[in-house]
Amino acid sequence: MTNDILDILEKSDKHLSNEQIAQMIGSTEDEVAKIIKGLEKSNTIVGYKTMINWEKTDKELVTSIIELKISPQRGEGFDKVAEKIYKYSQVKSLFLMSGSYDLCVIIEGQSMKDVALFVASKLAPMDNVLSTATSFVLKKYKEDGMVFYNNEEDSRQVITL
């Protein structure tokens, strides 16, 4: 039941009430509320977000992906460095990677200069950071399972048997 709730919450495009979720999984509103509360408490549900295509607004926003190579700290591995990085509000996502680099940092800034400055003044000089490689996102097609440019309407017939 817990997995069903998570599945529904993750995939639904709009906010569903606990009552609606309860109907969908054959449970009660109270039970669903209790489970969701538990999931929030345990940080299984980390948060609720709205997906926005900022390109449709007049807000200037630049997203970049920065590949960092790090020398891990004794006894701490990568976690300590990672913590120092994700505390910056500009850092949207941070992943520890396998492969040719260690940390993948996704940054949002107002301009390329903004982002470049952040890398040059904050990330690059950090102890343990061996190198940085910055790439800018030119266009978002799909993020977190949501397609950004999808205007397809339901083209099915109104009635078919």
Place this chain on the structure above:
Amino acid sequence: MINYEKILTDKIQQIPPSGIRKFFDVAATMKDVISLGVGEPDFVTPWAIREAGIYSLEKGRTYYTANAGLLELREEICNYTGRKYGVEYDARTEALVTVGGSEAIDLMIRCVINSGDEVLVPEPSFVCYKPCTYMAGGVPVPIETKEEDNFRLLPEQLREHITDKTKLLILPFPNNPTGGVMSRKDLEAIAEVLRGTDIMVLSDEIYGELRYDSEGHTPFSAIDGMRERTVVVNGFSKTFAMTGWRLGYALGPAPIIKAMTKLHQYGIMSSPTTSQFAAIEALRSCDKDVENMCREYNYRRRYIVDGFRSMGLSCFEPLGAFYVFPCIKSLGMTSEEFAEKLLQEEKVAVVPGNAFGESGEGFIRCSYAYSVENIEEALTRIARFVERYKK
């Protein structure tokens, strides 16, 4: 001046025109209609399948295939049926790839029905069994399945309708429009009635993969002794969201499949090649997609059943397909009146239950192959409508 009534055959004229055609035409032209009226998935065919179709075109595979379908596809179909249900078929002699499940239904009926033979058709059910029977010269004999029996076909009902002319039984489960299913036990009971007779069975299992109870689907041919009398019809439309690809198949005893292939060869030649290549991919790699779609339908199924019940309507809990079949008798309208008024007043399209046989009168078919938001809006409007006419 040609008198077309004299040109057209007696048989085609004998087929009663669909009484609700007018309603459908109105619904099709109305703007801003919220529809719960379709009989197909809202999912797009999984990309892996579409890609396989595109690839086959890139490779220039634009030729006819063998009449019975690509052997590779038939083998995959037989593997799938063996792996999922434990029923083994020989790809070379016991499988035929058709243009949708409906072609397979037409072929089977035409291959076994002589003039005057009776065909038992549980109703409410899909609309093609009767016309196909008429065209083959047979006599359709409806058997009314009832809400209180969970829209199942009961063995005693079957026994009552069997005469010495009975040639074929249609088993349309999971059922469109009711969503009713037959458990293995129910099928065993039907098999018990058929044992010792020569009655053949056309088991239309197009919704077989869309089951929401833990038991899951059992093909009728899996029941002891039924394989020799059963043609199982299935297809890709509902399971893999491939309606537009027009691809189905029939599995059955070699002599019947051989005859059906003969007819298919003259009428169709071979099923669409691109679709066949895509279907191979569907059977090989899309179990997970089917599972996800099924889970999604299940959420909506519970949601919509709950929605109708909270309006005070009696709504049978469907365990298969993607339809609910709520009863609207308490409003004192016919199915058609309900559907027409609902369309005019609230702009919601549903299908009157009598489209699926007389026994569907008093019910409406609503599909839940729509997004939750769409269903939510439709339910709000229907609830308003029901409230207005409640007695």
